[in-house]
Amino acid sequence: MNPESLMMTHGYKPELSEGAVKCPVFQTSTFVFKTAEEGKAFFEIAYGLRDKEPKEELGLIYSRINNPNLEILENRLCLWDKADDCAVFESGMSAISTVLLEFLKPGDLLVYSNPTYGGTDHFINHFLDKIGVHTLGILPGQTEEEIIDAIDATGHAKNLAMIYLETPANPTNHLVDINALKVNVVDYYSKINNKEVLLTVDNTYMGPIWQHPLALGADIIIYSATKYIGGHSDVIAGAVLGNQEIMNRVKTLRTFLGNMISPYTAWLLLRSLETLKIRMDKQAENANKVAQYLSKHQKIEKVYYLGLLENGSEQQKIFNKQCTGSGAMVSFDIKGGEKEAFEFLNALKLIKLAVSLGSTESLVQHPITMTHAGVDPEHRQKLNITDKMIRLSIGVENHEDIIKDIKQAFEAVKSIKEMSH
Numbered sequence: 001m002n003p004e005s006l007m008m009t010h011g012y013k014p015e016l017s018e019g020a021v022k023c024p025v026f027q028t029s030t031f032v033f034k035t036a037e038e039g040k041a042f043f044e045i046a047y048g049l050r051d052k053e054p055k056e057e058l059g060l061i062y063s064r065i066n067n068p069n070l071e072i073l074e075n076r077l078c079l080w081d082k083a084d085d086c087a088v089f090e091s092g093m094s095a096i097s098t099v100l101l102e103f104l105k106p107g108d109l110l111v112y113s114n115p116t117y118g119g120t121d122h123f124i125n126h127f128l129d130k131i132g133v134h135t136l137g138i139l140p141g142q143t144e145e146e147i148i149d150a151i152d153a154t155g156h157a158k159n160l161a162m163i164y165l166e167t168p169a170n171p172t173n174h175l176v177d178i179n180a181l182k183v184n185v186v187d188y189y190s191k192i193n194n195k196e197v198l199l200t201v202d203n204t205y206m207g208p209i210w211q212h213p214l215a216l217g218a219d220i221i222i223y224s225a226t227k228y229i230g231g232h233s234d235v236i237a238g239a240v241l242g243n244q245e246i247m248n249r250v251k252t253l254r255t256f257l258g259n260m261i262s263p264y265t266a267w268l269l270l271r272s273l274e275t276l277k278i279r280m281d282k283q284a285e286n287a288n289k290v291a292q293y294l295s296k297h298q299k300i301e302k303v304y305y306l307g308l309l310e311n312g313s314e315q316q317k318i319f320n321k322q323c324t325g326s327g328a329m330v331s332f333d334i335k336g337g338e339k340e341a342f343e344f345l346n347a348l349k350l351i352k353l354a355v356s357l358g359s360t361e362s363l364v365q366h367p368i369t370m371t372h373a374g375v376d377p378e379h380r381q382k383l384n385i386t387d388k389m390i391r392l393s394i395g396v397e398n399h400e401d402i403i404k405d406i407k408q409a410f411e412a413v414k415s416i417k418e419m420s421h
């Protein structure tokens with residue numbers, strides 16, 4: 001069956017909860033063992049003191065280690081990306097920092113794609129260096145040969161431990177070819193170093209619907225579940241997915257950092273997952289109509305949207321290989337600069353001026369002064385993040401109302417008309 005058909009029931013046994021059709025919130029810190037022998041057996045598994053017997057499952061112990069809401073949520077998230085296992089976190093940043101802390105050690109080299117999420121960028125550039133991890137940022141458009149040259153030039157190629165990607169990039173929707181990087185860079189260093197290099201993809205921008213990095217050769221997927229997965233702008237949460245061996249390590253560190261999601265937040269996400277597919281389908285459909293409208297607007301210079309990639313371009317080839325949908329994120333350059341951009345933003349009525357993305361309501365923001373304010377100005381220039389760029393996250397409203405709101409906001413931008421006189 002398709003994942004969307006299983007989001008209401010998978011992994012939940014009503015007979016264990018008085019027949020309740022919906023999974024209750026297991027708002028409990030600890031769980032009662034039937035016998036001392038059972039408690040001993042559960043801890044043997046939890047602490048890896050022995051392997052599981054065939055069919056033996058880890059029993060419920062304590063909500064920092066496991067809890068039914070977390071486990072059912074993890075089982076359901078696994079279905080979308082066909083992952084062995086999943087771990088859910090109290091935020092996307094806790095998912096990201098836990099993965100980086102588990103798989104990097106002093107002396108290692110981390111290679112990451114730019115632009116990356118601001119929080120991730122900060123953790124990489126202001127925390128990892130404190131623990132002696134070397135880092136190298138790569139830029140959009142760099143070829144695999146150029147990336148290999150850059151890695152070799154660091155002098156730490158022998159200690160390359162992980163390549164960390166975000167594709168499509170926020171806010172430009174620039175794509176990196178996940179599989180080509182796996183085959184030509186990750187496998188190359190795994191072979192010559194005789195040590196596995198991990199490929200991690202932050203897949204937040206494509207939710208779990210439009211891109212499946214594990215199938216493209218990635219080892220680890222990370223989500224900010226605050227975005228499409230939560231989808232209602234009412235929770236902060238994160239998730240990591242991968243094979244069993246990797247996830248055992250991630251879950252063990254999560255147990256000791258104690259940054260797992262709470263039962264109530266997990267319960268809210270179970271509710272969100274029931275409508276994930278239908279929400280994201282509608283958001284993508286609306287985004288397509290909005291992008292078409294924007295692409296013809298005379299007050300706009302350029303639209304950055306995956307559904308409008310140039311025919312036959314390298315970017316479109318990557319899109320066809322690795323994405324099954326064009327998403328709900330649309331950025332554009334307004335004619336003018338910050339003044340015109342702010343006039344537009346301040347005139348919107350339905351679309352709310354707020355950061356974040358992937359939710360039922362449409363949101364808008366100004367990357368250079370908001371989400372990307374902390375990015376190195378020289379990098380920003382190279383990445384096309386300028387004063388005139390505006391980023392939209394399209395929601396599930398009626399598309400005519402979204403477009404009407406955009407239309408009236410453009411009419412309120414007087415300065416462009418004056419310029420063209």
Ligand SMILES: *Cc1c(COP(=O)(O)O)cnc(C)c1O
Pocket residue numbers: 091092093094117119120166170202204205223224225226227236237238
């Ligand atoms: C929001 C976001 C994050 C951080 O997630 P939080 O849930 O806010 O901690 C990481 N990566 C991307 C791409 C994001 O959009």
